[in-house]
Amino acid sequence: MAVSLPPAPSHVARLRERVEHVLATFLREREGLLVDISPRLEPAAGALRDFVLGGGKRLRPAFCYWGWRGAGGVDGEEIVVAATALELLQASALIHDDYMDGSDTRRGLPSVHRRFEAMHAEQGWNGSPAAFGAAAAILLGDLCLSFSDEMFCGCGLPAERVRAAKPLFDVMRAEVMAGQYLDVVEQAVGGGSVERARTVIRFKAAKYTVERPLHIGAALAGAPPQLLAAYSAYGLPLGEAFQLRDDVLGVFGDPAETGKPAGDDLREGKRTVLVAMALERADARQRACLRDLLGEPLLDPAGVDELRSVIVATGALDRVEELIERGTADALAALDAAPIRDTRARTALADLAVAATTRRL
Amino acid sequence: MAVSLPPAPSHVARLRERVEHVLATFLREREGLLVDISPRLEPAAGALRDFVLGGGKRLRPAFCYWGWRGAGGVDGEEIVVAATALELLQASALIHDDYMDGSDTRRGLPSVHRRFEAMHAEQGWNGSPAAFGAAAAILLGDLCLSFSDEMFCGCGLPAERVRAAKPLFDVMRAEVMAGQYLDVVEQAVGGGSVERARTVIRFKAAKYTVERPLHIGAALAGAPPQLLAAYSAYGLPLGEAFQLRDDVLGVFGDPAETGKPAGDDLREGKRTVLVAMALERADARQRACLRDLLGEPLLDPAGVDELRSVIVATGALDRVEELIERGTADALAALDAAPIRDTRARTALADLAVAATTRRL
Numbered sequence: 001m002a003v004s005l006p007p008a009p010s011h012v013a014r015l016r017e018r019v020e021h022v023l024a025t026f027l028r029e030r031e032g033l034l035v036d037i038s039p040r041l042e043p044a045a046g047a048l049r050d051f052v053l054g055g056g057k058r059l060r061p062a063f064c065y066w067g068w069r070g071a072g073g074v075d076g077e078e079i080v081v082a083a084t085a086l087e088l089l090q091a092s093a094l095i096h097d098d099y100m101d102g103s104d105t106r107r108g109l110p111s112v113h114r115r116f117e118a119m120h121a122e123q124g125w126n127g128s129p130a131a132f133g134a135a136a137a138i139l140l141g142d143l144c145l146s147f148s149d150e151m152f153c154g155c156g157l158p159a160e161r162v163r164a165a166k167p168l169f170d171v172m173r174a175e176v177m178a179g180q181y182l183d184v185v186e187q188a189v190g191g192g193s194v195e196r197a198r199t200v201i202r203f204k205a206a207k208y209t210v211e212r213p214l215h216i217g218a219a220l221a222g223a224p225p226q227l228l229a230a231y232s233a234y235g236l237p238l239g240e241a242f243q244l245r246d247d248v249l250g251v252f253g254d255p256a257e258t259g260k261p262a263g264d265d266l267r268e269g270k271r272t273v274l275v276a277m278a279l280e281r282a283d284a285r286q287r288a289c290l291r292d293l294l295g296e297p298l299l300d301p302a303g304v305d306e307l308r309s310v311i312v313a314t315g316a317l318d319r320v321e322e323l324i325e326r327g328t329a330d331a332l333a334a335l336d337a338a339p340i341r342d343t344r345a346r347t348a349l350a351d352l353a354v355a356a357t358t359r360r361l
Numbered sequence: 362m363a364v365s366l367p368p369a370p371s372h373v374a375r376l377r378e379r380v381e382h383v384l385a386t387f388l389r390e391r392e393g394l395l396v397d398i399s400p401r402l403e404p405a406a407g408a409l410r411d412f413v414l415g416g417g418k419r420l421r422p423a424f425c426y427w428g429w430r431g432a433g434g435v436d437g438e439e440i441v442v443a444a445t446a447l448e449l450l451q452a453s454a455l456i457h458d459d460y461m462d463g464s465d466t467r468r469g470l471p472s473v474h475r476r477f478e479a480m481h482a483e484q485g486w487n488g489s490p491a492a493f494g495a496a497a498a499i500l501l502g503d504l505c506l507s508f509s510d511e512m513f514c515g516c517g518l519p520a521e522r523v524r525a526a527k528p529l530f531d532v533m534r535a536e537v538m539a540g541q542y543l544d545v546v547e548q549a550v551g552g553g554s555v556e557r558a559r560t561v562i563r564f565k566a567a568k569y570t571v572e573r574p575l576h577i578g579a580a581l582a583g584a585p586p587q588l589l590a591a592y593s594a595y596g597l598p599l600g601e602a603f604q605l606r607d608d609v610l611g612v613f614g615d616p617a618e619t620g621k622p623a624g625d626d627l628r629e630g631k632r633t634v635l636v637a638m639a640l641e642r643a644d645a646r647q648r649a650c651l652r653d654l655l656g657e658p659l660l661d662p663a664g665v666d667e668l669r670s671v672i673v674a675t676g677a678l679d680r681v682e683e684l685i686e687r688g689t690a691d692a693l694a695a696l697d698a699a700p701i702r703d704t705r706a707r708t709a710l711a712d713l714a715v716a717a718t719t720r721r722l
Contacts (some may be wrong), residue, residue, distance in 0.1 A: 100496040126551035135461040135545045146534040159520035170511040177504045184496045188486035
């Protein structure tokens with residue numbers, strides 16, 4: 001797996017700095033509101049700040065911002081605020097997902113439910129530390145979800161423009177939550193097909209991470225339907241390629257880079273496209289190995305290696321790498337054909353396509 | 362405890378019918394969106410429909426609607442839609458609360474997490490039924506939370522008016538989530554004072570159920586700050602009285618009326634104002650009884666009766682009934698002094714004050 005990892009282009013880094021600044025300012029203000037209600041909310045405000053500002057690729061704000069620029073919108077603080085709202089939605093989804101998946105860490109730090117579980121245990125409070133951690137994570141995720149549309153609606157762009165884009169924001173949220181639910185159902189049902197796994201990532205990732213952020217930026221700028229269609233032609237294959245790269249990194253990635261223990265996705269038994277392809281192509285012996293070891297919570301490094309070997313030997317890894325390559329190429333071809341005049345937007349979207357599928361951002 | 366239970370006034374019943382209609386129409390449309398994504402989302406859409414349309418007092422939409430009317434707003438479909446959005450927020454809070462509290466039932470039916478837990482078990486799916494139920498409840502609560510601001514922003518009132526009211530909607534959400542978090546912390550810390558319990562219900566109930574819905578209705582109608590202040594003077598004591606009534610019903614209520622098993626709040630060990638007052642006034646023997654039995658998951662009917670007797674004997678019940686009476690009287694006095702011209706709004710708000718504190722709606 002020789003993935004070239006180019007450094008992030010400077011415009012990606014510059015926008016990311018602006019997004020960080022908007023997030024930090026917003027959270028500082030909200031922290032004041034929370035602590036005014038009660039000083040006992042300080043740990044909650046602190047956990048939110050650490051989680052939201054603790055890293056992240058800020059891909060969704062980037063697609064939203066460049067979707068706006070590609071539609072002829074001019075640079076300004078308001079569009080950066082509107083785009084940053086997507087990052088609060090993502091924070092909410094991650095806080096809730098980590099709890100649902102039982103993940104102990106996120107970006108190398110304890111996940112939110114584990115952080116509050118530890119606080120409860122340290123303080124020697126009444127009741128179950130795990131139940132306390134769960135409640136805190138659910139409520140902080142809810143708060144982030146509320147903050148997200150608060151930031152979006154309050155971005156400062158004209159009310160009529162926000163109103164025109166809000167239905168796309170709403171559809172995006174419903175799609176990602178529906179995609180998550182389908183994902184949970186697929187894990188429970190087990191033995192899902194490649195086709196089913198691709199439906200999950202279409203809603204959970206392709207639309208949510210790339211297509212809808214572009215659409216929202218375009219709608220805020222008052223773009224015509226043709227541009228939205230062009231953004232779909234670029235965004236859907238790219239978004240799928242992005243998620244497939246994520247799946248590959250979940251199995252083969254370096255823990256220093258992913259922030260998660262090696263083989264965590266295998267231990268969780270995630271039914272990704274990569275895994276579905278391996279199951280589809282496996283011979284009897286390989287299938288038995290996959291069935292036995294996938295989702296085994298105590299999977300050791302030798303077991304992780306064994307599963308990796310099977311995934312490589314079935315040809316599933318090569319096939320997924322092909323799909324990533326083709327998706328990226330399709331996205332770039334669609335970008336070439338898109339009615340975008342601004343050459344900077346064009347360059348940025350091309351750079352983002354490469355960055356999102358090689359994952360060095 | 363002789364509580365008089367007058368029938369709901371006809372305007373309360375009429376508005377409730379309109380709220381039900383808005384909810385049913387909205388959910389039918391969203392169900393189409395979900396099932397288009399995948400037929401596997403049918404159970405999720407069905408659970409949402411059953412939960413949201415399965416009853417509820419619709420108090421928050423009523424306060425929002427009459428807050429609008431009291432500010433001189435004229436009746437129309439748009440304000441009913443905006444007000445109904447509060448009910449979707451409440452549905453989200455209940456779905457998540459039921460999971461966090463481990464409640465098995467809601468309005469006499471299985472809670473959402475139990476419903477999906479049972480579905481998982483019936484289908485014999487992989488993994489833990491409880492974890493599946495938790496994930497489904499978290500995601501459906503998230504969806505309801507998104508639907509809430511979707512309905513509010515899309516209510517059809519002029520964009521500038523919605524923009525003026527949205528910050529109050531945002532503050533209300535932050536307050537109720539902060540109040541829930543504080544509640545969870547108070548249960549964990551234990552032995553909370555009456556004062557602390559009153560802070561929790563201020564945010565979790567008084568502001569969320571009465572004051573903010575009134576403010577939102579008023580802001581949508583473009584009301585001046587004096588009216589918002591008058592609504593606070595009416596709404597805060599009334600909202601506290603409402604929650605105190607809820608606490609009394611949680612201990613002494615008829616299961617047929619509350620939809621929850623008798624003594625459920627005692628079994629959960631909820632640190633309500635009623636309980637805090639009993640603890641504060643208890644002698645050594647009574648305190649030992651409260652400490653031993655409160656929060657005992659297997660509390661039997663004899664234990665429930667014993668706790669009830671102690672709460673009565675300490676004088677806590679009488680004191681809480683006094684507080685309810687005084688809160689209601691303060692609210693009605695503030696209403697008399699409020700700058701409201703519309704006599705129908707005045708009558709409705711007076712009726713709601715009685716209905717919310719006697720709880721036959």
